[in-house]
Amino acid sequence: MKTKEALFGRCCSTNDLLVAANRRPSNSTTNRTEEEGCGTALWVYQNLADLQSQDSPKPSDNMQGFYSKLDSSPSSSPLLGVGPGGDHGAVPLSLAVETEKAQALLQTFSSASLLASAGLGMFCVVADHALQLSVIQQHLWLRAALDNATHGLVGLWSWAVVIGLRKKSDLYEVLLAGLLASIIDLDHFYMAGSLSLKAAVSLPQRPPLHCSSLIPVLCLSLRFLMWIGRLKDAWCSLPWMLFISMATHHVRDAVRHGLWVCPFGNTAPLPYWLYVSTTATLPHLCSVLMYLTGTRDVISTKHGVAIDV
Template sequence: MFDLLMPLLKICRHDVLIDRFKSYFESIVCPAVISVCLCLQQIGDRTPPWKRPAMRGFYSKLDSSSLGMAMPLNLAVETEKAQALLQTFSTASLLASAGLGAFCFLADPFLTLPFIQHHLWLRAVLDNAVHGIIGLWSWAIVIGLRKKSDFYEVVLAGFLASVIDLDHFYTAGSLSLKAAVSLPHRPPLHCSTLIPALCFSLRLLMWACRLKDSWCSLPWMLFISLASHHIRDGIRHGLWVCPFGNTAPISYWLYVTITATLPHLCSVLMYLTGTRDMISTKHGVAIDV
C-alpha cells in the first residue's frame, strides 16, 4: 500500500510529508492491520480450543469414545472416576449379584439332601466347593472378566475362599476328616478379627517390598475370599470375633443378602481408597463391575 502511494507523494514533492507518512504507516497502521487480521482469523477459526496444537498438552482423550471429543485432563479424570463408581451398580453387576444370591439360596438346601449327608467326604468336598464358587463369583463381580489375567484372579479368589478349611486339619493334628469336622473349638483362620488384620498386613508387606501397582487389588481379593467364607459359616456358628466370642448365628436371608451385596461394598471401598483409580488410570484397565 505504501509503495502505491509513493509516486503520488513524489509528484507533490513533499519530502517531509513522505517521511512522516512512512513512519506513521510503519509504526501505527501496519500493527493495526496485522492485529485486525489475526482477530478475523481467530473468529473464523471454528476449531475447538482443545483441538488446537497449542493446547494439546493440557487435554486428554480418555473419554473421546463416549463423548465424541476430547476434554480437559482434570475433567476427564473426574468423569472417569464417576463412571467407575456408576459401574459398581451397573445392570450387569446387579444381575450377577442376583445370580450369586440365587446360587446361595439353592446350593445350601442341595447339600442337605440325604444322599450327600450320608457320605462325609462328599459333603465336605461339595461344601468346600460352594465356598470356592462364592469366592470366585464375588471377585468376578468386583473386577469383571475382560481379559485372561482376570480369569486367573477369579480362580485365585476361589482357591483362597476354599483353602481356609485346611486349618481344620491343622487344628485336629490329623488328616482324618472325621477328626477335622468334630473339633471342640473353631480353627484359627475362622476368626473374623483376622480378616482386617491379614488384609492390612498384606498391604504393608506389598508396600515394603515395593510391588507394582498392578498387585494393589490383592488385599481386597483376600478380603472378599475370607469374608464370604466366614459369612457362610456364620449360618451355623455365628461369627467368631476374637476376643469377644461368637455372635448369634446369622439368619439365612441375611447371609444371602450380605453375600450378594458384599462385592458392591468392596467395589465402593476400592473406589474410596483409590485402588480402582490406580488400576484404571496407571495400567489402562477399566474395571467394570
C-alpha cells in the same frame, strides 16, 4: 533465523524502511525510489509473517497423552464436552478423572452387576439345599469336598462381580479368589494336627483362620507389605480379593456357628436370609470401599476402561 536475517539485510532495517515510506518525495526520481522501498518493506513484512507462522510451535502428538483417554470427541464421551481439537478447548484432566471415577461407581450398580449378585444369592440357596441330600450326607469326604467347593465358587463369583470379566487376566484373578476362599479350611487340619478328615471336622474349638477379626488385620498387613515392597499397581486389588474370599467364607459358616469376633467371642448364628443377602451385597460393598480408597482408579487404568474398584 538465518532466513530472517537475510530478509532484513536486503532493506537495512525495518525502522529505516518505515521512515523512508513516510518521508515526502521532493522529485519524481525520489518518488520512484521510495515507492520501491515501500514495496520492499511490504514484501519483508509479508515474508516475516509467513516465517513466524511456520516457526510457531504446534501441539505435538505426544502431548495428546496429557488429556487422558477420556478427553476425546463429544460423541465418544458426551459428559466431557469437546476434546483438545474442539471449539471449547480441552477438558481439564481433573474433571476427566472425576468423571471416570463416577462412571466406575455407577457401573458398580449396573443392571448386569445386580443380576450377577442376584444369581450369586440363588446359587447359595441351591448349593446349600443340595448339600442336605441324604446321598451326600452319608459320605463324609463327599460332603466336605462339595462344601469346600461351594466356598470356592462363592468367593470366585463374588470377585467376578467386583472386577467384571473383560480380559484373560481377569479370569486368573477370579480363579485365585476362589482358591483363597477354599484353602481357608486347611486350618482345620492344622488345628487337628492330623490329615484325618474326621478329626478335622470335630475340633473342640474353631481354627485360627476362621476368626473374623483377622480379616482387616490380614488385609491391612498385606497392603503394608505391598507398599514396602513397592509392588506394581497390577497387584493393588490383592488385599480386596483377600477380603472378599475370607468374608464370604466366614459369612457362610456363620449360619451354623456364628461369627468369631476375637476377643469378644462368637455371635449368634446368622439367619439364613441375612447370610444370603449379605453374600449378594458384599461385592458391591467392596466396590464402594475400593472407590473411596482410590483403588478403583488404578484398576480402571490397568483395564483400560472404567470398571465397576
